[in-house]
Amino acid sequence: MTDQTIIAIVAMAGAALTMALGAMGAAIGESRIGAAAMDALARQPDEASSITRTLFVSLAMVESTAIFCLVIALILLFANPFTGTPGG
Amino acid sequence: MDLRIFGDPVLFDMGPVPVTETMVTSTAVTVALTGMAAFLGHTVRSRPQHWLSVVAYLVVESFDNLVEEIVGRRHTIVATLAGSLFLFIAGCNIAGQLPGVHPATGSLATTSALAVVVFLRVPIAGIRTNGVWGYVKHYFRPNPLLMPLHVLSELSRTLALAVRLFGNIMSGHLIVALLVALAGFLVPTPIMALDLLIGFLQAYIFAILSTVYIGAAISAGEE
Numbered sequence: 001m002t003d004q005t006i007i008a009i010v011a012m013a014g015a016a017l018t019m020a021l022g023a024m025g026a027a028i029g030e031s032r033i034g035a036a037a038m039d040a041l042a043r044q045p046d047e048a049s050s051i052t053r054t055l056f057v058s059l060a061m062v063e064s065t066a067i068f069c070l071v072i073a074l075i076l077l078f079a080n081p082f083t084g085t086p087g088g
Numbered sequence: 089m090d091l092r093i094f095g096d097p098v099l100f101d102m103g104p105v106p107v108t109e110t111m112v113t114s115t116a117v118t119v120a121l122t123g124m125a126a127f128l129g130h131t132v133r134s135r136p137q138h139w140l141s142v143v144a145y146l147v148v149e150s151f152d153n154l155v156e157e158i159v160g161r162r163h164t165i166v167a168t169l170a171g172s173l174f175l176f177i178a179g180c181n182i183a184g185q186l187p188g189v190h191p192a193t194g195s196l197a198t199t200s201a202l203a204v205v206v207f208l209r210v211p212i213a214g215i216r217t218n219g220v221w222g223y224v225k226h227y228f229r230p231n232p233l234l235m236p237l238h239v240l241s242e243l244s245r246t247l248a249l250a251v252r253l254f255g256n257i258m259s260g261h262l263i264v265a266l267l268v269a270l271a272g273f274l275v276p277t278p279i280m281a282l283d284l285l286i287g288f289l290q291a292y293i294f295a296i297l298s299t300v301y302i303g304a305a306i307s308a309g310e311e
Contacts, residue, residue, distance in 0.1 A: 053296075060293040064248060067255035074262075079094050 004083065011080050015073035022069025029062040093258060096195055114192035117179040147171070158296070159303040166302050169209060173202065174295040181257060181287025185280060191287075194258040196250065203250035206298040207242065214305030226308035249297060256290050 037055040041048060098106040128144040135141060151171040156162050177193055184191025192198045214223035227238045260283040267276040 056289060057293055057296055060252070060289065064252040064255070067252055067259065068248075070259055071251060071255045074093050 007080070007082050011076045011083070015076040018069050018073045018076070022066050022073075026062055026066035026069075029065075030059055033058050033062060093262065094196065096197070109190060110192050110195040110198055113183060113189060114176075114180060114198055117176065117183055117192060121175055121179055154296070155299055155303075158299045159306060163306070166213065166299060166306075169302070170295040170299045173206075173298060174291050177202070177253065177291035177294055178288055181291060182284070184257065184261060184287070185284060191257050191261060193253055193290075194261050196254045199250040199254040202253070202294070203246045206249060206301060207246040209298070210242070210301050210305045213302045214308050217306045218308060223305065223308055245297075245301065249294065253290055253294055256286055260286055 033055065037051055040051050044051070096108040096110050098108050099112060100107055128140060131138055132141045132144050148167075148171070151167045151174070152162060152164075155167040155170060159166060180192040180198070183189055184194060211223065214226075217223075227235050260279075264276045264279055264283065267279060
């Protein structure tokens with residue numbers, strides 16, 4: 001097994017692990033946000049517009065951790081600095 | 089298969105400056121938005137009762153209300169910035185739905201430039217409202233030991249702003265490209281509709297977050 005093969009295997013495993021763990025954390029966080037927003041909507045239907053706006057903003061901010069994981073996984077796969085093929 | 093993640097192909101050279109596809113797309117969006125704004129401004133001045141004028145009033149009014157809710161008072165300059173950011177990002181994301189066009193916001197260079205604009209606008213707004221000392225003082229609150237953390241949070245939120253927009257738009261485009269390659273026609277349509285929604289949502293979030301950051305700088309001296 002050459003060095004390049006080992007690097008490729010480790011990069012793929014690392015990308016898969018990054019995506020799995022990152023998506024898991026973001027999914028748990030987003031489900032909690034959704035549940036809390038539904039609870040707030042049921043208690044105060046008059047505040048629906050304000051709650052919805054805050055809901056979307058917080059969902060996007062939690063989602064961005066999963067997006068960071070995606071970007072890192074894609075860097076590992078397509079623009080890995082150690083494989084000698086820059087730029088993907 | 090058109091899988092492009094970090095690269096940006098150079099179309100032609102203009103003197104010493106290489107012109108990339110992203111530059112062409114974002115310039116086209118800018119020209120289209122400026123033309124639309126000039127046309128709407130002309131319509132508002134010449135025919136205030138026309139339905140196009142009403143649409144223009146509604147758009148401007150909604151940005152003004154958004155900024156008023158977040159900053160606490162009407163602030164025309166911040167509303168202009170938030171509206172420009174929203175319209176430009178939404179325009180780029182919609183342009184990415186056209187066949188053969190890569191969205192300009194799907195390039196890390198564009199989103200970093202937008203984030204740097206917000207990063208520079210925050211201290212300018214704070215200093216204009218509170219004076220230099222009034223703004224700098226909030227870095228040393230509640231304790232001067234926390235000053236590095238304040239600076240770090242400003243840098244990291246700028247990075248987050250850039251990478252969030254880039255990652256969302258680029259990944260949406262990538263998923264559509266993969267589906268087109270795997271399944272062909274009609275299967276990617278629902279994902280493209282989702283992409284359209286995500287494009288608007290991310291533009292809205294970018295505008296809201298930049299308004300929140302600038303609003304925090306404006307109210308930094310009022311403690």
